[in-house]
Amino acid sequence: AATRIALAVGVPAAGAYTLSAAALTNLPTGLDAYLSDAATGQTLKLASGTAYSFSVTAAEAQALLLGRFTLSFSNSAVLATATGVSAEQVSVYPNPASGRFTVSVPAIAGARTVEATLLNSLGQVVRRQSASLSAGGAHVEFGAEGLAAGVYALRLQAGASTLTKRVVLR
Incomplete structure (x- = not known):
């Protein structure tokens, strides 16, 4: 403090x-x-x-x-409001998805792993997955089998950067 x-x-x-x-x-x-x-x-x-x-x-x-x-x-604090990664740099495909989708994350300075958390509309965690980040970033295959159709939030955390993307499941 x-x-x-x-x-x-x-x-x-x-x-x-x-x-x-x-x-x-x-x-x-x-x-x-x-x-x-x-x-x-x-x-x-x-x-x-x-x-x-x-x-x-x-x-x-x-x-x-x-x-x-x-x-x-x-x-000491960073005097910027921007995260280390922007929504435009992260892609989720296919979106809308059926059963599986892929998340593409760029390399993020200071981060070695990315944790992807899929949340339902109530904010409950329904899936969680981690992947190693290399100099080329990471591609994470995400399984959504057995989940109800609807709109989900995909929270990505890598180092000090956090980003949320919308995912639609059919």
Whole structure:
């Protein structure tokens, strides 16, 4: 979970000041540090040498600045909303299917296997299958024998990527 530390900052007089991160030693790999300024709404990811300039009025300089600055730490995160694979890259054929269908999945960076889970309209798992992902991706033969005709969701998970495709069984 993210950790937040409120900072108390005191300055001798009104004017412009700079907070700087001379070095970020002893910060574990995969943990990022951020400085937030509530007065301006700015958040700055800290790295060695990062500096943040701010101004203080005469009234603010008379006491400690409480609640303005926050130091926070959180796990490194990908700043994108796209998955590692898109719906256009995955194909399900034939669709509609009778009895069997094939799922074609491209290679996904960092993933060695793909898990395919077929869910009915109630969200219940009705079939599950895994396959190894090679540099060329994978083709997974999926058996749907004995399942009722209808619309199913095929959830594919490979590494940190998850994608859902619609499958129609006749």
